[in-house]
Amino acid sequence: MSLRVGVDLDGVVANFRSAFESAASEAGVSLPVAGLEASTNDPLSSRDIRKIWDYVKRTPNWWVRLSPYEPAQIVRLYETARRLRWEVVFVTRRPVTIGDPVQFQSQWWLEQQGFFYPAVLTVPGSRGELANALRLDVLIDDQIHNCVDVISASTAKAVLLLRDRTDSSVEDHAVSRGIGVVGSLEEALDVLDHLHSVLRERRGRLQRLADWFVVKPRTDDRLPIRPDPHRVTLRND
Numbered sequence: 001m002s003l004r005v006g007v008d009l010d011g012v013v014a015n016f017r018s019a020f021e022s023a024a025s026e027a028g029v030s031l032p033v034a035g036l037e038a039s040t041n042d043p044l045s046s047r048d049i050r051k052i053w054d055y056v057k058r059t060p061n062w063w064v065r066l067s068p069y070e071p072a073q074i075v076r077l078y079e080t081a082r083r084l085r086w087e088v089v090f091v092t093r094r095p096v097t098i099g100d101p102v103q104f105q106s107q108w109w110l111e112q113q114g115f116f117y118p119a120v121l122t123v124p125g126s127r128g129e130l131a132n133a134l135r136l137d138v139l140i141d142d143q144i145h146n147c148v149d150v151i152s153a154s155t156a157k158a159v160l161l162l163r164d165r166t167d168s169s170v171e172d173h174a175v176s177r178g179i180g181v182v183g184s185l186e187e188a189l190d191v192l193d194h195l196h197s198v199l200r201e202r203r204g205r206l207q208r209l210a211d212w213f214v215v216k217p218r219t220d221d222r223l224p225i226r227p228d229p230h231r232v233t234l235r236n237d
């Protein structure tokens with residue numbers, strides 16, 4: 001049988017954070033110098049957050065402005081799904097903006113990235129109920145509460161995508177609950193590849209993380225394709 005895969009949009013395929021930071025400056029709200037990511041406490045007041053969201057909702061088709069995190073991996077997901085006959089559903093709780101419906105904006109965006117005929121569900125509320133209703137095998141999400149919800153309320157497995165892994169407490173908590181943790185969409189898709197091959201033989205009997213979760217080891221001996229001058233460390237340093 002083919003995999004039924006749920007994929008969260010913001011934080012997994014789309015870089016919501018950087019678009020929200022741009023919206024903040026366009027709305028006249030000043031952010032911490034290093035951006036939202038740098039602050040551990042709430043960097044913005046609820047009034048500022050409301051001001052940014054008001055700006056977003058007033059901007060026609062704001063959701064098509066977002067950048068993809070890993071463009072090649074969106075294409076890979078499409079091609080793998082076609083080849084292996086997976087059914088992929090993108091899920092989101094994005095608020096409405098002026099212009100087209102959130103569903104259409106999201107579909108438009110995904111097609112622009114090379115994922116054709118995307119199924120997008122704009123569902124508020126429990127991801128667990130959704131995973132159950134859709135009979136998902138696995139959901140990829142960047143929020144641990146969604147992953148916990150999914151494994152509690154359905155038989156789907158959950159893969160937590162943590163792009164920032166400096167705080168290991170979230171990761172430890174996830175793993176202790178049987179949630180697989182990855183650092184990129186690329187790794188998440190490696191996990192799906194593996195899950196596809198083991199589920200063919202052992203559907204329904206993969207209870208423990210060790211049964212289904214494998215991340216390929218990567219060698220870091222290549223410099224990044226897009227150098228970030230603040231992060232690249234020369235080997236001779």
Ligand SMILES: [Mg+2]
Nearest residue numbers: 008010011142
């Ligand atoms: Mg998300």
